Every structure is written in structure tokens, then in C-alpha cells.
Amino acid sequence: MHMWSLILRRLVVAIPTLFLVMVFVFILQRMLPGDPLLVMAGEERDPEVLESLRKLYGFDRSIVVQFVVWLREIATGNFGVSLRTGTPVTELIRQTLPVTMQLAVASLIIALVIGIPMGVLSAVKKGTWLDYVASAISLSGLSIPNFWLGIILILFVSVNLRWLPASGFVSVFVDPVEAFRTTIMPAFVLGSGLAATLMRHTRSAMLEVLRLDYIRTARAKGLLEPAVVFRHALRNALVPIVTLSTLLFGQLLAGAVLTEQVFTIPGFGKLIVDAVFNRDYGVVQGVVLCTAIAFILMNLVADVLYILINPRLRTA
Amino acid sequence: MTTPLSLARRGFSALALATIMALPAAAADIRIGLQEDPDILDPHEARTFVGRIVFNALCDKLIDTDEKLEFVPRLATSWTISDAGKTVTFKLRAGVTFHDGTPFDAAAVKANIERAQTSKTSRRKSEIKSVTAVEVIDPTTVAFKLSAPDAPLLAQLSDRAGMMLSPASFDKPVGAKPICSGPYKFVERVQNDRIVLERFAEHWEKEKYSFDKVIFRTIPDSTVRLANLRSGQLDMLERLAASDVSGAKSDTGLKVVSVVGLGYQGISININNGARADTPLGKDKRVRQALSLAIDREALNQVVFEGLFEPTIQPFPSSSPYYDKGFPPPKRDIAKAKALLKEAGVPTFSFEMQVANSPVDQQVAQVIQAMVAEAGIDIKLRSSEFATMLKSQTAGDFQATRVGWSGRVDPDGNLHQFVTTGGGINDTKFSNPIVDKELNASRLVYDVAARKAHFDAAAKVLREELPLVYLYLPAWIWALSNKVDGFVPNPDGMIRLAGVKLK
Numbered sequence: 146m147h148m149w150s151l152i153l154r155r156l157v158v159a160i161p162t163l164f165l166v167m168v169f170v171f172i173l174q175r176m177l178p179g180d181p182l183l184v185m186a187g188e189e190r191d192p193e194v195l196e197s198l199r200k201l202y203g204f205d206r207s208i209v210v211q212f213v214v215w216l217r218e219i220a221t222g223n224f225g226v227s228l229r230t231g232t233p234v235t236e237l238i239r240q241t242l243p244v245t246m247q248l249a250v251a252s253l254i255i256a257l258v259i260g261i262p263m264g265v266l267s268a269v270k271k272g273t274w275l276d277y278v279a280s281a282i283s284l285s286g287l288s289i290p291n292f293w294l295g296i297i298l299i300l301f302v303s304v305n306l307r308w309l310p311a312s313g314f315v316s317v318f319v320d321p322v323e324a325f326r327t328t329i330m331p332a333f334v335l336g337s338g339l340a341a342t343l344m345r346h347t348r349s350a351m352l353e354v355l356r357l358d359y360i361r362t363a364r365a366k367g368l369l370e371p372a373v374v375f376r377h378a379l380r381n382a383l384v385p386i387v388t389l390s391t392l393l394f395g396q397l398l399a400g401a402v403l404t405e406q407v408f409t410i411p412g413f414g415k416l417i418v419d420a421v422f423n424r425d426y427g428v429v430q431g432v433v434l435c436t437a438i439a440f441i442l443m444n445l446v447a448d449v450l451y452i453l454i455n456p457r458l459r460t461a
Numbered sequence: 462m463t464t465p466l467s468l469a470r471r472g473f474s475a476l477a478l479a480t481i482m483a484l485p486a487a488a489a490d491i492r493i494g495l496q497e498d499p500d501i502l503d504p505h506e507a508r509t510f511v512g513r514i515v516f517n518a519l520c521d522k523l524i525d526t527d528e529k530l531e532f533v534p535r536l537a538t539s540w541t542i543s544d545a546g547k548t549v550t551f552k553l554r555a556g557v558t559f560h561d562g563t564p565f566d567a568a569a570v571k572a573n574i575e576r577a578q579t580s581k582t583s584r585r586k587s588e589i590k591s592v593t594a595v596e597v598i599d600p601t602t603v604a605f606k607l608s609a610p611d612a613p614l615l616a617q618l619s620d621r622a623g624m625m626l627s628p629a630s631f632d633k634p635v636g637a638k639p640i641c642s643g644p645y646k647f648v649e650r651v652q653n654d655r656i657v658l659e660r661f662a663e664h665w666e667k668e669k670y671s672f673d674k675v676i677f678r679t680i681p682d683s684t685v686r687l688a689n690l691r692s693g694q695l696d697m698l699e700r701l702a703a704s705d706v707s708g709a710k711s712d713t714g715l716k717v718v719s720v721v722g723l724g725y726q727g728i729s730i731n732i733n734n735g736a737r738a739d740t741p742l743g744k745d746k747r748v749r750q751a752l753s754l755a756i757d758r759e760a761l762n763q764v765v766f767e768g769l770f771e772p773t774i775q776p777f778p779s780s781s782p783y784y785d786k787g788f789p790p791p792k793r794d795i796a797k798a799k800a801l802l803k804e805a806g807v808p809t810f811s812f813e814m815q816v817a818n819s820p821v822d823q824q825v826a827q828v829i830q831a832m833v834a835e836a837g838i839d840i841k842l843r844s845s846e847f848a849t850m851l852k853s854q855t856a857g858d859f860q861a862t863r864v865g866w867s868g869r870v871d872p873d874g875n876l877h878q879f880v881t882t883g884g885g886i887n888d889t890k891f892s893n894p895i896v897d898k899e900l901n902a903s904r905l906v907y908d909v910a911a912r913k914a915h916f917d918a919a920a921k922v923l924r925e926e927l928p929l930v931y932l933y934l935p936a937w938i939w940a941l942s943n944k945v946d947g948f949v950p951n952p953d954g955m956i957r958l959a960g961v962k963l964k
Contacts, residue, residue, distance in 0.1 A: 177848075178845075178848070178849040179849045179851065184851060185500070186508060191584070193586070194583070194584060194586060197581060201581055201582065227652070230499075230502075230636065230652055231501045231634065240651055240652065296685065303694075304692045310694050311689045312685070313694065409680045409685065411652070411654030411655075415653055
């Protein structure tokens with residue numbers, strides 16, 4: 146029952162959070178210099194047309210009125226349209242969110258598969274050459290910029306070897322093979338950075354746990370080393386790693402911009418950056434709101450996972 | 462426990478398998494890389510350059526311009542000007558249908574022009590302002606009645622204002638699914654990613670168009686766009702960066718073609734737009750002349766653009782009949798620039814120049830900064846993102862701005878609105894009665910020689926006053942796979958697919 150009350154409490158707290166996010170995105174955006182209509186007009190800025198469009202989109206009204214109008218629209222499920230292309234924001238999110246989801250899940254899998262074993266390994270073999278090699282790899286993973294690694298991979302794997310396509314996106318539900326081919330490189334680029342972070346955290350969490358008394362007890366009662374490491378140590382060390390992973394996942398949703406740009410993946414991050422540069426207010430607002438909702442949900446998932454992993458929290 | 466090594470091995474074999482199973486794109490499709498994502502696909506509302514590239518495959522227009530910038534028939538087979546220049550009569554092609562099966566006729570032309578003039582969100586209003594009525598004479602003859610002779614009108618009708626949409630689609634969201642009569646029809650669009658068109662089997666000129674599908678893909682970065690061409694994800698791309706040209710040329714599977722375009726790049730100077738115009742630069746033409754003389758345009762072209770662009774001091778390209786051959790770009794003259802500054806009483810002075818924050822724009826600005834420093838002019842660069850720059854430009858919050866214009870077929874589009882009093886894009890607020898008189902008069906005559914006389918007279922004043930310091934005309938650079946045949950570069954930077962084939 147504890148879990149359900151936690152979920153309920155979190156959802157109630159989410160409402161004011163979302164409202165604040167909406168206020169912030171609305172105001173911050175309008176504080177940016179630049180005028181959406183001027184940007185839209187580009188070269189052809191006929192003052193008369195600009196004025197009539199300003200009226201049409203309601204930009205001539207006060208910011209408070211504009212905000213109330215937007216709130217009312219959101220309440221009825223209308224997220225507005227892109228000023229630039231006329232496409233509904235919900236349609237844009239529907240197009241881009243699954244793309245970034247696929248990329249984020251793939252990156253996270255790569256990060257977990259590389260990061261956690263490497264972290265465990267370097268903690269267990271602390272101070273040996275294995276530890277140093279793992280640390281060196283993770284340090285380079287952290288310090289190599291995504292866009293650079295992406296371009297190098299494209300030039301090597303796509304242009305020289307011609308093994309994988311240099312760009313594009315295919316959904317895993319449409320064509321799993323093509324999806325694998327288009328997702329693996331960007332996912333590796335994104336995942337390698339995350340793997341480094343995960344590896345560092347796993348290592349220090351493991352070192353902490355391995356020092357504790359109950360590990361000594363486990364060893365003393367004659368358990369085999371793998372059982373000590375994986376069943377007793379890793380399981381406890383995983384708690385902060387889960388938090389980290391869910392945070393990283395949230396970050397991946399909006400933070401994959403550079404990678405999406407390099408691999409020309411029509412994702413969520415690219416959508417929001419383009420929208421900000423174009424001062425496409427409706428899109429920025431809709432997308433930020435969705436991201437906020439996603440973050441709140443991810444945090445909830447993290448809390449639920451805690452309880453599942455750590456029995457001590459169940460009775461608290 | 463699974464070791465990273467065995468995982469890597471498994472991943473590798475999966476990868477190899479995937480490579481074997483990959484199928485090449487169907488030979489009858491062409492994939493074109495665009496630098497930006499087009500905006501709304503409604504020719505009456507659209508604003509972007511890349512949008513026009515897509516429209517050239519999707520929509521037919523009344524007339525077109527060929528690579529020599531001469532008008533050629535499309536939906537209109539011939540046209541005559543009568544009634545002292547106040548009536549333009551088009552004879553229309555018979556037997557043309559839109560993608561939805563609606564027949565194209567004079568009534569459709571009338572409906573389109575009226576939509577472009579009255580729709581709330583139309584961006585074409587000022588382009589066809591002179592048209593007071595469109596008269597349907599018979600199904601294949603239509604007459605445009607003008608309030609006054611309008612020389613730039615034909616050029617407008619050779620672009621978006623002359624593109625014909627199916628009138629039956631007007632009450633649907635046109636931009637989401639445009640229905641035209643062009644050689645390819647709309648299939649789908651994923652914003653920021655791709656636009657897919659397919660062959661329109663009933664097109665009146667279908668034998669010239671050989672692809673089943675045309676796929677436009679948005680890839681903003683020039684290097685990445687080129688990598689996609691080299692790895693076979695694209696068949697051709699537009700606007701290769703000058704810095705990528707040598708890389709592309711070294712690839713034997715590719716070819717690079719270029720042509721000097723219709724647009725110019727320059728520096729616009731705040732002459733009279735608010736308090737920030739009050740600088741030696743804004744107030745004294747001699748200072749502006751010194752600035753212009755201190756810039757070595759050819760060196761700029763060599764350093765930043767590999768010599769592919771065209772240095773100039775005029776708003777029209779040398780391919781245009783309106784280009785004045787008597788005024789090639791002058792040699793840099795530091796001594797004269799210094800003398801002019803001394804005469805103006807400001808041997809050294811400093812001003813701020815806005816620059817867009819793209820790498821190339823930054824480079825151009827820095828080269829100019831270094832050049833004019835030798836004449837005693839200190840430029841402080843203020844780089845800002847495009848939207849911000851545009852805003853301060855219109856609001857008068859600038860002393861000078863490094864600006865450009867993508868160019869129009871008719872010379873009027875490159876000049877009138879920038880330098881006439883009250884012109885729509887006259888951000889410098891320059892105002893001169895002779896320029897106003899000559900440029901307004903140039904709109905009323907259709908004869909090229911007579912028009913040129915007006916442009917020459919205005920240019921004489923503008924060369925003295927220099928509200929805009931012209932620097933160079935960019936070239937359009939395309940890179941194509943060797944498999945692509947028959948592409949004809951056009952100074953307007955468009956991609957016309959008639960006659961283009963894949964070997």
C-alpha cells in the first residue's frame with residue numbers, strides 16, 4: 146500500500162510543478178530578444194502582412210492574456226500549431242518522441258551494458274592494471290565530445306567502410322534490421338559518454354559497499370567471490386545507479402541534440418532547438434511541457450524501482 | 462558473466478549480417494540533401510529558399526526562368542502585354558490536371574491569384590499588388606488587369622506567386638498536403654527530416670521526369686551532408702560549403718558544379734534609423750566610401766570562399782542584363798581611404814558591426830575587421846543569433862550589419878525595397894529623391910534598355926552615398942553523385958528535375 150500512496154502523493158505534487166514550468170517557459174521565451182514573426186518572415190518582411198499576422202496569432206495582446214489563452218487551450222488538450230510549418234504540436238511530438246525514445250533506450254542499454262560491468266570490474270580489481278585501463282577508457286568516454294565522435298564514426302564506418310548508413314532513422318517496429326543499422330552508431334555515441342559516468346558511479350558505490358561489515362561476514366561464512374560481489378554487493382550498490390540511470394534517461398530525451406544533428410535523426414532534441422531558434426513559441430511551450438511531464442514520470446519510476454530493489458524501503 | 466569482448470564480437474557479427482541484408486535504394490528514386498527544413502508547403506504562405514526547391518518539383522508555375530534568366534513557358538504557353546502596359550494576357554496550356562484530377566484552366570488561375578491576394582496568411586500580397594483584376598476570357602486565356610505597368614510582375618509569376626494550386630483544395634489545410642499540378646505529387650513529410658514526393662503519372666511533360674520518388678532530406682551541416690552523399694545516402698545536395706569543395710572534388714565518385722547566384726552579401730549601414738545612426742559612418746558618406754575602399758574584395762573571396770564567389774560593388778550579378786560593366790570592383794586603396802577619413806575629420810574611429818553567429822559569417826567579419834584596421838577604422842564585432850540580429854536591425858539598434866540577400870530574378874527585387882523611402886526592408890532608412898524617382902520609374906517600363914537607364918541613374922547616387930556596401934555575390938555549389946546526369950545549374954539556385962536521370 147505504501148507504494149500506491151507514494152505514487153498518489155507524487156502526482157499531486159506534480160500539478161504545481163507543471164504550472165511553474167509552464168509559467169517559466171512562457172515568460173523566459175518572451176524575454177528572448179527576437180520576434181517570431183520577423184524570423185518567420187525571413188527575407189520577405191512586408192510590414193502590413195506582419196501586423197495582420199500579429200493580430201491573427203494574438204501576439205498583439207498582453208502577455209498575461211496570451212498565457213491565459215494558452216492555459217485554456219492546454220486544458221482542452223490543444224497544444225497549438227507550429228508557426229513555421231502549420232503542423233500541430235501534438236503531431237510533432239508524436240513524430241519525434243518515439244524517435245528519441247528509441248535512441249535513448251538503445252543508448253541507455255549500451256551505457257548499462259558497458260558501464261556497470263566495467264565499474265564492478267574496476268572496483269573488484271581496484272589498483273590493478275585492469276582498474277587503470279577501465280578508468281582511462283571511461284575518462285576518454287567522458288571527454289570526447291559527442292559531435293566529434295559522431296563525425297569520426299560517420300567518416301570511418303559509413304564513408305570509408307560503407308557498413309552503416311550515415312544518417313536517417315527507422316523505427317524498430319517497422320524494420321528491426323534497418324532500425325538496428327540506423328540506431329547503433331548514434332546510440333553508441335550517446336551511450337559511450339553515459340557509460341563512463343555509470344562506470345565511475347558503479348565503481349565508487351561498489352568500493353563503498355565492499356568495505357562494509359556484512360560483506361566481510363559473507364566472505365567469512367565461505368561464500369564464493371562471485372556470489373559476494375553480485376548478490377550481496379552489487380545489489381546494494383545499484384540503488385544510486387538506478388537514480389542516476391533514470392536521470393540520465395530524462396536527460397537523453399532533450400539532451401541528444403548534437404547527436405541528433407550529426408546523424409540527422411528527426412528527434413525531440415532537434416525539434417526543440419530548432420523551435421527556439423525560430424522563436425516558434427507554440428512548439429517550444431508544448432515540447433517543454435511534455436519534457437517536464439516525462440521527467441516527473443521518470444522520477445516516479447525511479448522511486449518505485451527503489452522500493453523493488455531495496456526491501457528495506459518497503460516497510461518504511 | 463558476459464565479458465565486454467564477447468559482446469563486442471556478437472555485436473560485430475550482427476552488424477556484418479545487417480550489412481549483407483541491406484538493400485540499396487531503388488534506382489529510380491532521387492535523394493536530395495537540403496541545408497534547411499522548408500517551412501509551410503503552401504506557395505502562398507511559404508517564405509524559405511529551400512521551400513522553393515521543393516515547390517519546383519511539386520508545383521507548376523505560369524512561367525519559369527531558364528539558366529540565362531530568360532522567361533520560358535510552363536502552364537502559360539505565351540503572353541502578351543497590351544493596354545499601355547496595363548494588361549498582361551496569358552495563353553494557357555490545355556489538358557493539364559492537378560494532382561487531385563481537377564482540370565487546370567483560366568478559372569483556376571483567377572482563383573489562385575485571388576487567394577494569394579486575399580488569404581489572411583498570404584505572403585504574396587506585395588508581389589502582385591498591381592493586379593487589380595484577373596479576367597477569364599476563355600478556358601485557356603486569362604488577362605491580368607494592372608493598376609499601372611509593372612515590370613517585375615513576370616518575374617513574380619515565375620516564382621511562388623505564379624504557382625498553381627488545385628482550387629478544390631483551398632478549403633483543406635493546403636500546407637499539410639499541397640495539391641498542385643507539378644511533375645511530382647506530395648506523399649509525406651516528417652518535419653526536420655524529409656519530404657517525399659512521387660511521380661504524377663498524368664503530368665503534361667511526364668517524359669522529362671524520370672524518378673518514381675523524390676526524397677528531400679534536411680541535413681543542416683555541410684560536412685555531414687557531404688558525408689551522406691559520399692556514403693550513398695544521398696544522390697545530390699545543395700549549398701556545399703566553399704570549405705568542403707576541395708574534399709568533394711577529391712572523391713572520384715562525385716562531381717561539383719557551381720554558378721554565381723542572384724543574391725549579394727554586404728554591409729548595411731544605419732543612416733537614419735534612430736539614435737544609433739549618429740556616427741561618423743552614418744552621417745558622412747566619405748567615411749562610408751573609405752570603409753568600402755579599405756576592403757580587398759578579391760582577397761576576401763580567396764581567403765574565405767576559395768575564389769568561387771564573385772567580388773562586386775553592385776547589387777546585380779554580372780550575368781544580369783542590368784549589371785553595369787563600367788563598374789567592376791575597384792582595387793583596394795588604403796591611401797585614398799585614409800585621405801577620405803582625414804577630410805571627414807575622423808582619421809581614426811570605431812563602429813560596431815552586427816554579425817550572424819555562423820562560422821562563415823564570423824570569418825568574413827574578421828577578415829574585413831583586419832583589412833579596414835589598416836586604414837584606421839576599428840570595427841567592434843557584435844555577433845548574435847539570427848533572430849536577435851533581425852530584430853535589432855529593424856528596430857534601428859545597430860550601427861552597421863553584415864547582411865545578405867538571397868536575390869531575385871528581377872533586379873527590382875534586389876534593390877527597390879532596400880533603398881527607397883519607406884521601402885519594406887529599408888532598415889538603414891536611407892532616403893534620396895533621385896533614387897526614389899528612378900527606381901519607381903523603373904517599375905513602369907518593360908523594355909530592358911529603358912529600365913537599365915533608370916537603374917544606372919539610381920546606382921550613380923548609391924555608389925556615392927553607400928547605404929549598403931556590396932561585397933560579393935555567393936555562388937551556388939551543388940555536389941552530385943557521378944550517377945546523376947543532366948542537372949543544369951541555374952543562377953536562382955533552384956533544382957529543376959526535368960531531364961535529370963540516374964545512370
